Amino acid sequence: MDFGQIFNLSLGYLFSPVTLAYALAATGLAVHFGYAGLLNFGMAGFMAIGAYGYAISILSFGLPWWVGIIIGMIGASIFAVILGIPTLRLRADYLAIVTIAAAEIVRLLFTTQLFDEWTNSADGLGGYHADFRSANPFPPGTYGFGPWTYSADQLWVRVFGLLLLGIAVYLVWAIMRSPWGRVLKGIREDEDAVRSLGKNVFAYKMQALIIGGVFGALGGVVFALPSAVVPALYQTSLTFFIWTILLLGGAATVFGPVVGAVIFWFIMAFLDALLPAMASAGILPISSIQAAILRFILVGVALMLIVIFRPQGILGNKRELTFVK
Amino acid sequence: MRWAVVLAGLLMAAAMALLSVPPGAYASAPDVPGGDQESTPYYFAGLVNFDGEPVADVTMTIEGNGFEESTVTNAEGRWRLYVPEKDTYTLTVDEETLPEGVIVDPTLLPEGIQPVAGTTASFEVSFGLTSSRVFNLFLSPGERVTTSFLDQFVERFVNGINFGLLLALAAVGVSLIFGTTGLTNFAHAEMLTFGAIVALIFGVFLHWPMWIVIPVVVAAGAALGWALDAGLWKPLRRKGLGLVQLMIVSIGLSLAARYTFQFFIGGGTYQLPGAGSPKITILGPIRLSVIDMVSMGISIVVLVAVAFWLLRTRVGKATRAISDNPGLAAASGINVDRVIRIVWILAAALAAIAGVLWAYFRPGIKWDMGMQVLLLIFAAVTLGGLGTAFGALVGAIIVGILVEISTLWIPPDLKYIGALAVLIIILLVRPQGILGRKERLG
Numbered sequence: 001m002d003f004g005q006i007f008n009l010s011l012g013y014l015f016s017p018v019t020l021a022y023a024l025a026a027t028g029l030a031v032h033f034g035y036a037g038l039l040n041f042g043m044a045g046f047m048a049i050g051a052y053g054y055a056i057s058i059l060s061f062g063l064p065w066w067v068g069i070i071i072g073m074i075g076a077s078i079f080a081v082i083l084g085i086p087t088l089r090l091r092a093d094y095l096a097i098v099t100i101a102a103a104e105i106v107r108l109l110f111t112t113q114l115f116d117e118w119t120n121s122a123d124g125l126g127g128y129h130a131d132f133r134s135a136n137p138f139p140p141g142t143y144g145f146g147p148w149t150y151s152a153d154q155l156w157v158r159v160f161g162l163l164l165l166g167i168a169v170y171l172v173w174a175i176m177r178s179p180w181g182r183v184l185k186g187i188r189e190d191e192d193a194v195r196s197l198g199k200n201v202f203a204y205k206m207q208a209l210i211i212g213g214v215f216g217a218l219g220g221v222v223f224a225l226p227s228a229v230v231p232a233l234y235q236t237s238l239t240f241f242i243w244t245i246l247l248l249g250g251a252a253t254v255f256g257p258v259v260g261a262v263i264f265w266f267i268m269a270f271l272d273a274l275l276p277a278m279a280s281a282g283i284l285p286i287s288s289i290q291a292a293i294l295r296f297i298l299v300g301v302a303l304m305l306i307v308i309f310r311p312q313g314i315l316g317n318k319r320e321l322t323f324v325k
Numbered sequence: 326m327r328w329a330v331v332l333a334g335l336l337m338a339a340a341m342a343l344l345s346v347p348p349g350a351y352a353s354a355p356d357v358p359g360g361d362q363e364s365t366p367y368y369f370a371g372l373v374n375f376d377g378e379p380v381a382d383v384t385m386t387i388e389g390n391g392f393e394e395s396t397v398t399n400a401e402g403r404w405r406l407y408v409p410e411k412d413t414y415t416l417t418v419d420e421e422t423l424p425e426g427v428i429v430d431p432t433l434l435p436e437g438i439q440p441v442a443g444t445t446a447s448f449e450v451s452f453g454l455t456s457s458r459v460f461n462l463f464l465s466p467g468e469r470v471t472t473s474f475l476d477q478f479v480e481r482f483v484n485g486i487n488f489g490l491l492l493a494l495a496a497v498g499v500s501l502i503f504g505t506t507g508l509t510n511f512a513h514a515e516m517l518t519f520g521a522i523v524a525l526i527f528g529v530f531l532h533w534p535m536w537i538v539i540p541v542v543v544a545a546g547a548a549l550g551w552a553l554d555a556g557l558w559k560p561l562r563r564k565g566l567g568l569v570q571l572m573i574v575s576i577g578l579s580l581a582a583r584y585t586f587q588f589f590i591g592g593g594t595y596q597l598p599g600a601g602s603p604k605i606t607i608l609g610p611i612r613l614s615v616i617d618m619v620s621m622g623i624s625i626v627v628l629v630a631v632a633f634w635l636l637r638t639r640v641g642k643a644t645r646a647i648s649d650n651p652g653l654a655a656a657s658g659i660n661v662d663r664v665i666r667i668v669w670i671l672a673a674a675l676a677a678i679a680g681v682l683w684a685y686f687r688p689g690i691k692w693d694m695g696m697q698v699l700l701l702i703f704a705a706v707t708l709g710g711l712g713t714a715f716g717a718l719v720g721a722i723i724v725g726i727l728v729e730i731s732t733l734w735i736p737p738d739l740k741y742i743g744a745l746a747v748l749i750i751i752l753l754v755r756p757q758g759i760l761g762r763k764e765r766l767g
Binding site for chain 2: 039085086087090092093094096097098100101102104105108109111112113114122123236237240243244247286289290293294296297298299300301302303304305307308311
């Protein structure tokens with residue numbers, strides 16, 4: 001086993017587009033669940049809309065890359081409104097089931113042969129990179145050192161993703177200490193109390209659903225920027241992984257989602273490299289394919305343990321309980 | 326513009342390799358058979374021949390397990406269709422693209438292949454020992470048979486009842502658990518898969534006959550239900566976890582269990598003995614295989630037994646009392662923990678049977694097969710009314726029929742959308758469901 005290479009691969013994930021994308025989506029989920037108490041299990045749907053909105057705008061309509069991102073954000077806002085109208089007045093667990101169903105509908109619509117002309121059905125979309133790369137401010141060359149060595153294109157994706165994440169985290173920090181954020185936290189703690197103060201609870205929840213959904217769409221865009229858009233990625237398990245990240249870092253915290261995403265992907269990449277290596281070296285009595293699956297079992301177990309033993313997450317405050325209902 | 330994308334390592338963004346295929350019109354024939362598709366290890370191939378001459382530009386479609394792909398024969402009459410797994414598919418020749426007045430000659434078909442009843446151009450095809458299968462089709466003048474709309478409707482309707490009954494077995498369990506504990510159990514999907522895998526172990530690996538395997542599955546399911554409640558849910562209730570926390574624990578359990586199944590049986594599909602057996606004409610357009618009939622019989626017997634249990638026995642009445650008002654039930658001397666234990670055992674046993682029936686209906690056993698119907702089960706439970714066992718039964722049958730019949734109008738790869746849309750619409754107009762009472766709404 002080559003431990004140097006295993007650590008190199010894992011350290012690379014500390015600053016990768018995948019980590020940034022998950023952190024962005026988890027930040028959106030923090031707005032939904034951590035601050036507003038909304039049980040959104042459709043984050044994969046928001047991400048798919050962001051990614052497809054971006055890719056289809058460029059490929060089918062020839063729009064510039066930044067317009068594609070805006071279209072992804074608009075798509076996510078519309079999705080949030082459609083989702084919110086029937087469900088935000090209902091109990092929390094109804095919202096959970098409806099959002100997960102809506103995300104599946106979105107994925108099936110992107111997968112079907114019916115819209116093959118735009119979505120390329122199950123094969124997904126690729127080859128939309130030229131415009132984004134032409135906006136690269138970094139001259140060609142090699143940047144960074146050690147596990148963080150990038151070409152100009154790779155660096156540009158990461159810097160852009162980091163920029164979006166920075167803006168999202170700043171916005172969450174700023175709005176959650178504003179009067180608006182205090183009302184939102186009030187709704188999470190006791191909806192009826194806030195309603196009796198004359199606040200329009202439905203409108204606040206809807207605004208939170210839209211803001212978090214837009215962050216989710218941006219996560220989808222960053223996910224799609226360096227690679228491709230494949231519908232099979234946007235399954236319910238993607239949503240569950242983002243929930244794991246959020247609860248790991250701390251649902252009602254500003255930096256929790258980022259910390260959660262970094263830890264999650266560092267451990268996932270580490271296990272992805274380590275377990276198959278251990279299997280092929282004969283230390284684990286399993287095949288290397290089984291070794292690669294083992295880490296997903298551990299995600300499920302970790303999610304259970306976090307919720308049972310530390311529901312406030314790493315950065316969370318026990319007094320600011322996120323499971324009040 | 327059409328791009329084919331070949332992916333190397335889905336999540337490894339940095340190591341992503343993109344390969345674009347030159348753009349081409351969708352319906353034009355590829356120069357190399359199968360060159361218009363993403364290649365996989367498994368494919369069907371062959372040629373289309375009429376009077377010794379190859380026939381070009383015939384549209385061939387392969388369909389099954391939610392997968393669908395089509396291609397066009399090239400100048401030599403050759404075609405190739407790649408499929409994702411080694412499984413049974415339906416191959417359809419588009420008769421509109423054949424020469425006038427000509428059908429696929431049913432007497433010159435490859436051995437063991439016959440047209441799907443009611444058509445002259447659809448065939449059930451499967452693989453042998455190898456990863457490819459060749460079907461050469463010979464055309465001859467003949468009369469085309471198409472199924473009338475009403476016949477198709479009746480056939481799908483009966484299929485839908487079969488599907489709905491097996492969904493009901495699982496949905497009643499979800500509903501009972503929700504009614505007594507308030508938990509929305511996402512791990513129910515894996516309880517279905519568990520039943521199917523137990524059947525796989527005993528029925529396929531150990532070659533036990535199915536009439537012994539079914540009771541074994543029920544026993545294993547009951548044991549699982551007991552273990553889950555004793556080992557996980559009861560301690561968590563004692564710890565005082567909130568309902569949302571419990572729900573997320575069930576999601577974690579679902580993930581862990583699903584990947585554990587994949588760990589042991591891999592990503593492939595297994596068939597139970599007798600799956601895909603021939604269909605027999607019962608009455609008019611209604612055609613069922615023996616497995617279908619046994620499956621429906623088992624579902625009905627079990628559901629009637631559960632209904633009797635709920636309505637007539639002491640524990641059944643206690644279960645309904647707890648669903649209505651747990652505090653009052655406990656105060657009137659009902660041992661709530663004991664009833665919840667029984668509900669878990671019952672729900673898991675029902676889910677295990679449903680898993681076996683689902684394995685026959687799909688057909689095939691796969692590590693994520695339960696997750697494919699979980700949302701349909703939730704839709705059934707919500708439609709009938711959360712927490713009402715009889716509502717779940719009604720909801721499940723409606724969802725089953727809806728899913729099957731909707732394929733008359735919408736493409737098969739979208740058939741689950743109808744049920745999911747119903748789930749959302751019912752919450753909009755009648756959130757308490759068909760049989761639910763209004764005060765259940767929070």
